[in-house]
Amino acid sequence: MVHVKPGSGCGVSGTETESDVTLHVNGREHQLRLDNRSTLLDTLREQLELTGAKKGCDHGQCGACTVLLDGRRVVSCLVLACSVDGAAVTTVEGLSAGRGLHPIQEAFIAHDALQCGFCTPGQVCSAVGLTAEETESPAAIREAMSGNICRCGAYTHIAAAVFEVAAAV
């Protein structure tokens, strides 16, 4: 078991095995006392009932848990929640909250860029993060989307959806 002393390391308070962490998730502030071992993914899913991000491998190898952390895409299964105290997190649920769908979400529907849908939240978040990364050529976009596995094989449609939105940005 990992022990983080109160006030050490990531600068959060708590007990030997727990930390007090503030997360800004989809624009809402959450003050949480978390098991130091809790990943950002498990925190979102088990504490905040945000089950859009999925656990496909828990090893950062499939991308199903991709969320935006301070605007950058990360695999949330490899992020310890107490290490990102104070961060802003956007999950797939936050992309469309209170307004219409994000253009990436619209494009995924229009291109049928999903089948079982389990990887889709990660694909969508990854694509949204990607549009801020100045990746332009189709080959570069396919490469940059390659951390998100889709076993149903919707890659050609996912790429088409991302090309369309990237070209419009």
Added chain:
Amino acid sequence: MTLLETTVHIGRAEPRLEARDKVTGHARYAVDHPIPGACHAWPVPAGFARGRITAVETEAALALDGVLAVIWHANAPRLEPGDDPNLLVLQSPEVSYYGQIIALVVATTPERAREGAEAVTVRADVSPPDSALRADHPGLYEPEIVNAGYRGRLDRGDFEAGYAASAVRVDATYRTPTEHHVAMEPHATTAFWERGRLDVFDATQASSTVRETLAALFGLAPQLVRVHNEHVGGGFGSKGMARPNTVLAALAARCVGRPVKLALPRSMVFALGGYRTPTIQRVRLGADSTGRLLAIGHDSISQTSRLTEFAEQCAVVSRVHYAPPNLTTSHRVVALDVPPPTWMRAPGECPGSFALESAIDELAVAGGWDPVRLRIGNDTDRDAEGRPFSSRHLVECLREGASRFGWADRDPRPAAVRDGRWLLGTGVAAASFPAITWPSTATARATADEHFEVAVNAADIGTGARTVLRQIAADALGCDEMCVEIRVGDSAIGYATVAGGSMGTSSWGWAVTKACRMLRERIDREHGGEVPPEGVAVTADTTADIAAREEYARHAFGAQFCAVRVDPETGEVRLDRMLGVFAGGRIVNPTTARSQLIGGMTMGVSMALLEQTVLDARSGAFVTADLAAYHVAVNADIPRIDVTFVPETDPHLNPMGSKGLGELGIVGAAAAVANAVHHATGVRCRSLPITPALLLPAVPG
């Protein structure tokens, strides 16, 4: 059976109904449901493949904060004996495969459950396993019946004589490795008991079957069990029946008296979720000097487990694609200390077509024939058992594909075309998959405001089942589809067959059609065409209708065309483009149909170039049990795949005239890639995957 005549909605390209829920993260899978008081389970897998547990030390785990229970065979509730020993979890000290579950820790959080599992100590008497498949294994035997009910051996004419009399012959042995489904949602279950009733949210392709299985194992009346599978994160066969996770979760929930969530860690899915057996297939082909096939021999070897028999039906494809006068097809299996293999996308046809369609390409090269024309010249209107095909448009698929792909411009010589340092090649293969229909029930309900609710216990595992079933229902009712609400994914709806075997749309769609027609008729006959205030409901069962069909060989067909480039300096193979032309009866929804076929072809490319589970024969363990070691195709691997359909009308299938498409796309795909690699390099790869390590020593510089 009457075909649906007026089809306004069938045939229309439509987005899938649940797409919005999926792109916003609101679609809930097996462990996404907010269940108050739910706790978490973490399994303890066996670290050996053959042995007997002598002790499970649980004190250290139980002493941990938050750990509620450690369940193992000495304290687990007893299950009723069932016909799948792999589901009799935590009942016995015997271990039959590496990764079999020995104990289950239940705790208040996932972190605590995992810590608890690591604190459990298992003691066992362990024997060296016999886990490696080989062609000379003394335990090989020939089962009479193989998977899907096929006869293990089917011969016709005199193979040896026909083969001996052939002017051109091929005799080659092909190998495919152990492969895993890797559905993105690991096997997962949420289970809870309430007043003697069991509810589970399960990652399953078959909630009706899981309900019956759980009822039998726990000694319950089936109506006391309800299985929900509203959304399923892929299956590809691995979720085609109850799996150990389902039973473990139900067992744990009973033990702790609270709801339990069990999501298998990805590493454990490799042993517990099933896999495609490795195969060793000898194919012998003989043709006369004009390219007419005189003899086909297809002899397949695969493995099964000591717990259950599973015999992959690789050679059945050689009973369907061509019809030589002389044929021999056989299957042998050996029971090893391995996890039970299971169905994986196009079991039989997928690995079988790699062997047969590679061999046909070898025959074309040996005889100096064009591989498209060679296939066209060996078309047949009957299968090897003499049954006429209900419809077969393989020739049309090959012709249409050759035309669209630009096959006529192909230089048949291998290693003749370069683009810079890359060697370029193209390949073709035929595809087929049975068009199966299985009995199901469906209920259609009308309300007084001309609204219809149609319920069928389909599972939408990414196929678009909801969407196409609503299209079918609307046409059967003769109303706009906006007036139809479709409900799937709940065993309480009533029995319906598995989302597998490419039989979903055909089976569920027929039940939906029948229920909707009966509903219309009842409204007209009993209520004068007006729905009364209390509404009208009808339930239909298609068992008798399906039994009454005439005897036909029912299959979908297709042609796969593939262009690859090979780097002679590294041995790397890259897909340039792929085209699949398919004849699948009436296409209910071109959007979801294309997606499914492209998905199958994508998995076929992945199979050809990347996928391989490595088993350590000393321990019996799958050592590539994560997604860094088990490679599947990613976006950069699949630059372009096109799918097109050949029109096909078939009155012998079901009222929609449709054939299943879920598996057809992977059949022949790996052979098309391997044939293209041969054309690019002159190197024949008879083992998958085609890795640089395999290719580089042989490829010309």
